[in-house]
Amino acid sequence: MAVTARDVARAAGVSPATVSLVFRNKPGVGTRTREHVFAVAEELGYEYQGTASPDNRHALQLVVYKSHGKVVGETAFFEELIHGVQSATYARGFGQLLISYFYEGENNTEQLRALRSSKCDGIILLATELNAPGVRAIRRLGVPVVLLDSWFPTKDLDAVIIDNQGGAFNAVDHLVAAGHRDIGYLHSKVRIRNFLERADGFRQACQLLVDRHYDCAARTVEVGASASEAYADMVAWLNGNPHVPTAFFADNDLIAVGAIGALVEAGYRVPQDVSVIGFDNVPTVELGALGLTTMDVPKTRLGALAVERLAKIIGQGTRTETVRISVLPTVVSRDSVAPPRPE
Numbered sequence: 001m002a003v004t005a006r007d008v009a010r011a012a013g014v015s016p017a018t019v020s021l022v023f024r025n026k027p028g029v030g031t032r033t034r035e036h037v038f039a040v041a042e043e044l045g046y047e048y049q050g051t052a053s054p055d056n057r058h059a060l061q062l063v064v065y066k067s068h069g070k071v072v073g074e075t076a077f078f079e080e081l082i083h084g085v086q087s088a089t090y091a092r093g094f095g096q097l098l099i100s101y102f103y104e105g106e107n108n109t110e111q112l113r114a115l116r117s118s119k120c121d122g123i124i125l126l127a128t129e130l131n132a133p134g135v136r137a138i139r140r141l142g143v144p145v146v147l148l149d150s151w152f153p154t155k156d157l158d159a160v161i162i163d164n165q166g167g168a169f170n171a172v173d174h175l176v177a178a179g180h181r182d183i184g185y186l187h188s189k190v191r192i193r194n195f196l197e198r199a200d201g202f203r204q205a206c207q208l209l210v211d212r213h214y215d216c217a218a219r220t221v222e223v224g225a226s227a228s229e230a231y232a233d234m235v236a237w238l239n240g241n242p243h244v245p246t247a248f249f250a251d252n253d254l255i256a257v258g259a260i261g262a263l264v265e266a267g268y269r270v271p272q273d274v275s276v277i278g279f280d281n282v283p284t285v286e287l288g289a290l291g292l293t294t295m296d297v298p299k300t301r302l303g304a305l306a307v308e309r310l311a312k313i314i315g316q317g318t319r320t321e322t323v324r325i326s327v328l329p330t331v332v333s334r335d336s337v338a339p340p341r342p343e
Helices: 005-012 016-023 031-044 076-091 108-117 132-139 164-177 193-209 227-240 253-265 299-316
Strands: 059-066 096-103 122-126 145-148 158-162 183-188 220-223 247-250 275-277 294-296 324-327 330-332
Touching (some): 005 031, 016 031, 016 108, 059 076, 059 132, 076 096, 076 122, 076 299, 096 132, 108 132, 122 299, 145 299, 158 164, 158 299, 164 183, 164 193, 164 247, 164 275, 164 294, 164 330, 183 193, 220 253, 253 275
Parallel strands (some): 059 122, 122 145, 145 158, 158 324, 183 220, 183 247, 247 275
Antiparallel strands (some): 294 330
Protein backbone atom coordinates (compact mmCIF):
# COMPACT_ATOMS: atom_id res chain seq x y z
CA MET A 1 0.00 0.00 0.00
CA ALA A 2 1.34 3.47 -0.94
CA VAL A 3 2.49 5.75 1.84
CA THR A 4 0.10 8.68 2.35
CA ALA A 5 0.51 12.17 3.76
CA ARG A 6 -1.36 11.00 6.87
CA ASP A 7 1.24 8.27 7.35
CA VAL A 8 3.99 10.88 7.19
CA ALA A 9 2.12 13.14 9.62
CA ARG A 10 1.61 10.29 12.07
CA ALA A 11 5.26 9.21 11.93
CA ALA A 12 6.54 12.78 12.19
CA GLY A 13 4.20 13.66 15.04
CA VAL A 14 2.62 16.57 13.20
CA SER A 15 -0.76 17.28 11.66
CA PRO A 16 -1.64 16.40 8.04
CA ALA A 17 -2.11 20.13 7.45
CA THR A 18 1.51 20.72 8.46
CA VAL A 19 2.68 18.05 6.01
CA SER A 20 0.65 19.73 3.28
CA LEU A 21 2.21 23.13 4.05
CA VAL A 22 5.71 21.64 3.97
CA PHE A 23 5.33 19.92 0.61
CA ARG A 24 3.58 22.90 -0.95
CA ASN A 25 6.33 25.19 0.38
CA LYS A 26 3.86 27.40 2.21
CA PRO A 27 4.76 29.72 5.12
CA GLY A 28 3.81 28.93 8.72
CA VAL A 29 6.17 26.01 9.37
CA GLY A 30 9.53 26.33 11.13
CA THR A 31 12.79 25.22 9.54
CA ARG A 32 13.35 22.34 11.98
CA THR A 33 9.83 21.02 11.41
CA ARG A 34 10.30 21.19 7.64
CA GLU A 35 13.57 19.28 7.86
CA HIS A 36 11.97 16.68 10.11
CA VAL A 37 8.98 16.16 7.81
CA PHE A 38 11.20 15.81 4.75
CA ALA A 39 13.44 13.31 6.57
CA VAL A 40 10.47 11.19 7.70
CA ALA A 41 8.89 11.30 4.24
CA GLU A 42 12.14 10.15 2.64
CA GLU A 43 12.54 7.35 5.18
CA LEU A 44 8.98 6.13 4.51
CA GLY A 45 9.39 6.41 0.75
CA TYR A 46 6.62 8.96 0.40
CA GLU A 47 6.44 10.71 -2.98
CA TYR A 48 4.47 13.92 -3.08
CA GLN A 49 2.55 14.12 -6.37
CA GLY A 50 1.64 17.78 -6.21
CA THR A 51 -1.76 19.01 -7.25
CA ALA A 52 -1.51 18.91 -11.00
CA SER A 53 -4.78 19.18 -12.85
CA PRO A 54 -6.58 15.88 -13.42
CA ASP A 55 -7.37 16.92 -17.01
CA ASN A 56 -3.63 17.27 -17.72
CA ARG A 57 -3.85 20.96 -18.52
CA HIS A 58 -0.66 22.87 -17.77
CA ALA A 59 -0.08 24.10 -14.22
CA LEU A 60 1.94 27.24 -13.48
CA GLN A 61 3.72 28.16 -10.30
CA LEU A 62 4.11 31.66 -8.90
CA VAL A 63 7.17 31.69 -6.65
CA VAL A 64 7.42 34.67 -4.31
CA TYR A 65 11.09 35.20 -3.46
CA LYS A 66 11.72 36.77 -0.07
CA SER A 67 15.14 38.04 0.90
CA HIS A 68 14.54 40.47 3.78
CA GLY A 69 10.80 41.09 3.47
CA LYS A 70 11.27 44.86 3.72
CA VAL A 71 9.59 45.40 0.35
CA VAL A 72 7.67 42.24 -0.58
CA GLY A 73 4.69 41.78 1.73
CA GLU A 74 0.92 41.73 1.95
CA THR A 75 0.52 45.19 0.45
CA ALA A 76 -1.93 46.49 -2.13
CA PHE A 77 0.88 46.63 -4.71
CA PHE A 78 1.72 42.94 -4.52
CA GLU A 79 -1.90 41.88 -4.08
CA GLU A 80 -2.73 43.50 -7.44
CA LEU A 81 0.39 42.04 -9.06
CA ILE A 82 -0.52 38.52 -7.91
CA HIS A 83 -4.16 39.04 -8.89
CA GLY A 84 -2.98 39.83 -12.41
CA VAL A 85 -1.04 36.56 -12.53
CA GLN A 86 -4.01 34.57 -11.21
CA SER A 87 -6.57 36.08 -13.58
CA ALA A 88 -4.40 35.61 -16.65
CA THR A 89 -3.53 32.03 -15.68
CA TYR A 90 -7.15 30.92 -15.81
CA ALA A 91 -8.09 33.19 -18.70
CA ARG A 92 -5.45 31.48 -20.86
CA GLY A 93 -6.79 28.03 -19.98
CA PHE A 94 -4.11 26.76 -17.62
CA GLY A 95 -5.23 24.07 -15.22
CA GLN A 96 -4.21 25.94 -12.09
CA LEU A 97 -1.78 28.32 -10.44
CA LEU A 98 0.26 27.17 -7.46
CA ILE A 99 1.64 29.89 -5.18
CA SER A 100 4.80 29.14 -3.21
CA TYR A 101 7.43 31.05 -1.27
CA PHE A 102 11.20 30.79 -1.47
CA TYR A 103 13.04 32.18 1.53
CA GLU A 104 16.62 33.32 1.28
CA GLY A 105 18.62 31.91 4.17
CA GLU A 106 16.58 28.71 4.50
CA ASN A 107 17.61 25.31 3.14
CA ASN A 108 17.69 25.65 -0.66
CA THR A 109 17.72 21.90 -1.24
CA GLU A 110 14.49 21.38 0.69
CA GLN A 111 12.77 24.36 -0.90
CA LEU A 112 13.74 23.23 -4.39
CA ARG A 113 12.54 19.73 -3.61
CA ALA A 114 9.16 21.12 -2.61
CA LEU A 115 8.93 23.23 -5.76
CA ARG A 116 9.97 20.31 -7.96
CA SER A 117 7.31 18.09 -6.39
CA SER A 118 4.57 20.37 -7.75
CA LYS A 119 5.42 19.16 -11.29
CA CYS A 120 4.52 22.54 -12.78
CA ASP A 121 5.17 23.43 -16.41
CA GLY A 122 6.59 26.87 -15.79
CA ILE A 123 7.41 29.39 -13.08
CA ILE A 124 6.71 33.08 -12.69
CA LEU A 125 9.28 34.29 -10.20
CA LEU A 126 8.36 37.43 -8.26
CA ALA A 127 11.85 38.86 -8.28
CA THR A 128 11.50 42.17 -6.40
CA GLU A 129 13.91 41.02 -3.65
CA LEU A 130 15.71 38.40 -5.76
CA ASN A 131 19.51 38.16 -5.94
CA ALA A 132 21.84 36.29 -8.30
CA PRO A 133 22.23 33.18 -6.07
CA GLY A 134 18.45 32.94 -5.89
CA VAL A 135 18.24 32.98 -9.69
CA ARG A 136 20.75 30.14 -9.92
CA ALA A 137 18.78 28.10 -7.38
CA ILE A 138 15.44 28.43 -9.18
CA ARG A 139 16.98 27.62 -12.57
CA ARG A 140 18.01 24.20 -11.25
CA LEU A 141 14.36 23.17 -11.52
CA GLY A 142 14.77 22.90 -15.27
CA VAL A 143 11.42 24.49 -16.23
CA PRO A 144 10.76 27.76 -18.08
CA VAL A 145 11.07 30.82 -15.82
CA VAL A 146 9.83 34.37 -16.34
CA LEU A 147 10.94 37.03 -13.86
CA LEU A 148 8.38 39.54 -12.61
CA ASP A 149 9.25 42.99 -11.22
CA SER A 150 13.03 42.73 -11.64
CA TRP A 151 15.70 41.49 -14.05
CA PHE A 152 19.37 40.60 -14.19
CA PRO A 153 21.63 41.81 -17.03
CA THR A 154 23.90 38.76 -16.65
CA LYS A 155 21.06 36.20 -16.74
CA ASP A 156 19.35 35.18 -19.99
CA LEU A 157 15.88 35.04 -18.46
CA ASP A 158 12.74 36.69 -19.74
CA ALA A 159 11.36 39.42 -17.52
CA VAL A 160 8.35 41.71 -17.16
CA ILE A 161 9.33 44.88 -15.35
CA ILE A 162 8.45 48.48 -14.56
CA ASP A 163 10.25 51.17 -16.54
CA ASN A 164 11.58 52.68 -13.33
CA GLN A 165 13.97 55.12 -14.97
CA GLY A 166 11.29 56.42 -17.33
CA GLY A 167 8.74 56.64 -14.53
CA ALA A 168 11.07 58.62 -12.25
CA PHE A 169 12.06 60.88 -15.15
CA ASN A 170 8.41 61.64 -15.89
CA ALA A 171 7.71 62.30 -12.20
CA VAL A 172 10.43 64.95 -12.12
CA ASP A 173 9.17 66.33 -15.43
CA HIS A 174 5.73 66.74 -13.83
CA LEU A 175 7.27 68.72 -10.97
CA VAL A 176 9.30 70.86 -13.37
CA ALA A 177 6.17 71.56 -15.45
CA ALA A 178 4.51 72.79 -12.24
CA GLY A 179 7.34 75.30 -11.84
CA HIS A 180 9.70 73.53 -9.42
CA ARG A 181 13.46 73.85 -9.81
CA ASP A 182 14.55 72.84 -6.31
CA ILE A 183 13.54 69.17 -6.16
CA GLY A 184 14.50 66.70 -3.43
CA TYR A 185 14.57 62.93 -3.53
CA LEU A 186 13.15 60.59 -0.87
CA HIS A 187 15.33 57.55 -1.61
CA SER A 188 14.77 54.17 0.03
CA LYS A 189 17.55 52.67 2.12
CA VAL A 190 16.56 49.24 0.76
CA ARG A 191 18.79 48.58 -2.23
CA ILE A 192 16.65 46.71 -4.72
CA ARG A 193 16.92 47.19 -8.48
CA ASN A 194 13.61 49.09 -8.72
CA PHE A 195 14.78 51.83 -6.38
CA LEU A 196 18.27 52.02 -7.89
CA GLU A 197 16.76 52.50 -11.35
CA ARG A 198 14.43 55.21 -10.01
CA ALA A 199 17.50 56.96 -8.60
CA ASP A 200 19.05 56.93 -12.07
CA GLY A 201 15.88 58.36 -13.58
CA PHE A 202 15.70 61.11 -10.96
CA ARG A 203 19.31 62.12 -11.54
CA GLN A 204 18.97 62.13 -15.33
CA ALA A 205 15.79 64.21 -15.20
CA CYS A 206 17.23 66.82 -12.85
CA GLN A 207 20.38 67.20 -14.93
CA LEU A 208 18.49 67.39 -18.24
CA LEU A 209 15.43 69.38 -17.17
CA VAL A 210 16.79 71.62 -14.40
CA ASP A 211 20.59 72.02 -14.51
CA ARG A 212 23.29 69.72 -15.87
CA HIS A 213 25.29 70.44 -12.70
CA TYR A 214 22.33 69.69 -10.43
CA ASP A 215 23.55 68.39 -7.06
CA CYS A 216 21.24 65.40 -6.52
CA ALA A 217 23.21 64.08 -3.54
CA ALA A 218 22.69 67.28 -1.54
CA ARG A 219 18.93 66.98 -2.03
CA THR A 220 18.61 63.24 -1.32
CA VAL A 221 17.04 62.04 1.92
CA GLU A 222 17.72 58.37 2.77
CA VAL A 223 14.60 56.85 4.34
CA GLY A 224 13.16 53.47 5.22
CA ALA A 225 10.80 51.76 2.76
CA SER A 226 7.72 51.79 5.04
CA ALA A 227 5.57 54.79 5.93
CA SER A 228 6.57 54.65 9.60
CA GLU A 229 10.29 54.40 8.84
CA ALA A 230 10.11 57.16 6.25
CA TYR A 231 8.30 59.38 8.75
CA ALA A 232 10.95 58.86 11.43
CA ASP A 233 13.85 59.39 9.01
CA MET A 234 12.21 62.51 7.57
CA VAL A 235 11.66 63.96 11.06
CA ALA A 236 15.37 63.48 11.79
CA TRP A 237 16.36 65.04 8.47
CA LEU A 238 14.11 68.08 8.94
CA ASN A 239 15.58 68.69 12.39
CA GLY A 240 19.07 68.97 10.87
CA ASN A 241 18.35 70.76 7.59
CA PRO A 242 17.21 74.39 7.52
CA HIS A 243 16.75 74.32 3.73
CA VAL A 244 13.84 72.25 2.40
CA PRO A 245 13.28 71.86 -1.37
CA THR A 246 10.00 73.07 -2.82
CA ALA A 247 9.16 69.53 -4.00
CA PHE A 248 10.11 65.89 -3.43
CA PHE A 249 10.01 62.76 -5.57
CA ALA A 250 9.57 59.60 -3.46
CA ASP A 251 10.64 56.06 -4.37
CA ASN A 252 7.17 54.76 -3.51
CA ASP A 253 3.83 55.90 -2.13
CA LEU A 254 4.46 54.59 1.38
CA ILE A 255 7.61 56.71 1.61
CA ALA A 256 5.67 59.70 0.30
CA VAL A 257 2.97 59.22 2.95
CA GLY A 258 5.50 58.98 5.78
CA ALA A 259 7.41 62.04 4.58
CA ILE A 260 4.23 64.12 4.21
CA GLY A 261 3.34 63.26 7.81
CA ALA A 262 6.72 64.55 8.96
CA LEU A 263 6.47 67.71 6.85
CA VAL A 264 3.01 68.57 8.16
CA GLU A 265 4.11 67.94 11.73
CA ALA A 266 7.04 70.30 11.19
CA GLY A 267 4.66 73.06 10.04
CA TYR A 268 4.91 72.73 6.26
CA ARG A 269 1.75 72.72 4.17
CA VAL A 270 1.41 70.17 1.36
CA PRO A 271 1.28 71.23 -1.43
CA GLN A 272 1.32 74.97 -0.70
CA ASP A 273 4.83 74.92 0.82
CA VAL A 274 6.18 71.56 -0.37
CA SER A 275 4.90 69.33 -3.18
CA VAL A 276 5.31 65.54 -3.10
CA ILE A 277 4.93 62.95 -5.87
CA GLY A 278 5.02 59.21 -5.17
CA PHE A 279 5.37 56.04 -7.21
CA ASP A 280 3.12 52.91 -7.54
CA ASN A 281 -0.40 54.37 -7.17
CA VAL A 282 -1.57 52.28 -4.23
CA PRO A 283 -4.30 53.22 -1.73
CA THR A 284 -2.91 55.75 0.75
CA VAL A 285 -5.61 56.20 3.36
CA GLU A 286 -3.07 57.66 5.79
CA LEU A 287 -3.25 60.94 3.86
CA GLY A 288 -6.90 61.47 4.72
CA ALA A 289 -8.52 64.01 2.42
CA LEU A 290 -5.27 64.82 0.57
CA GLY A 291 -4.91 62.86 -2.65
CA LEU A 292 -1.34 61.82 -3.50
CA THR A 293 0.00 62.65 -6.93
CA THR A 294 1.88 59.56 -8.06
CA MET A 295 3.13 57.41 -10.91
CA ASP A 296 0.60 54.73 -11.80
CA VAL A 297 2.09 51.25 -12.26
CA PRO A 298 -0.34 48.92 -14.12
CA LYS A 299 0.21 46.13 -11.61
CA THR A 300 -2.50 43.75 -12.80
CA ARG A 301 -1.30 44.10 -16.38
CA LEU A 302 2.29 43.38 -15.37
CA GLY A 303 1.19 40.07 -13.85
CA ALA A 304 -0.83 39.21 -16.95
CA LEU A 305 2.09 39.99 -19.26
CA ALA A 306 4.30 37.58 -17.30
CA VAL A 307 1.72 34.80 -17.79
CA GLU A 308 1.42 35.59 -21.49
CA ARG A 309 5.17 35.39 -22.02
CA LEU A 310 5.46 32.14 -20.05
CA ALA A 311 2.55 30.65 -22.00
CA LYS A 312 4.33 31.45 -25.26
CA ILE A 313 7.54 29.75 -24.11
CA ILE A 314 5.64 26.65 -22.97
CA GLY A 315 3.68 26.56 -26.22
CA GLN A 316 6.84 26.80 -28.33
CA GLY A 317 8.56 24.10 -26.33
CA THR A 318 11.73 26.18 -26.28
CA ARG A 319 12.83 29.79 -25.85
CA THR A 320 14.34 31.23 -29.01
CA GLU A 321 15.20 34.68 -27.63
CA THR A 322 15.41 36.53 -24.33
CA VAL A 323 12.62 39.08 -23.98
CA ARG A 324 12.35 41.91 -21.49
CA ILE A 325 8.97 43.67 -21.39
CA SER A 326 9.13 47.09 -19.75
CA VAL A 327 5.94 49.00 -18.89
CA LEU A 328 6.10 52.78 -18.44
CA PRO A 329 4.16 54.26 -15.48
CA THR A 330 1.96 57.32 -16.08
CA VAL A 331 1.30 60.39 -13.95
CA VAL A 332 -1.84 60.45 -11.81
CA SER A 333 -2.33 64.09 -10.84
CA ARG A 334 -4.07 64.68 -7.52
CA ASP A 335 -3.67 67.18 -4.67
CA SER A 336 -0.08 66.87 -3.43
CA VAL A 337 1.61 68.86 -6.23
CA ALA A 338 1.16 72.59 -6.84
CA PRO A 339 3.33 75.41 -8.20
CA PRO A 340 5.94 76.64 -5.71
CA ARG A 341 5.17 79.73 -3.66
CA PRO A 342 6.72 82.97 -4.94
CA GLU A 343 9.90 83.95 -3.09
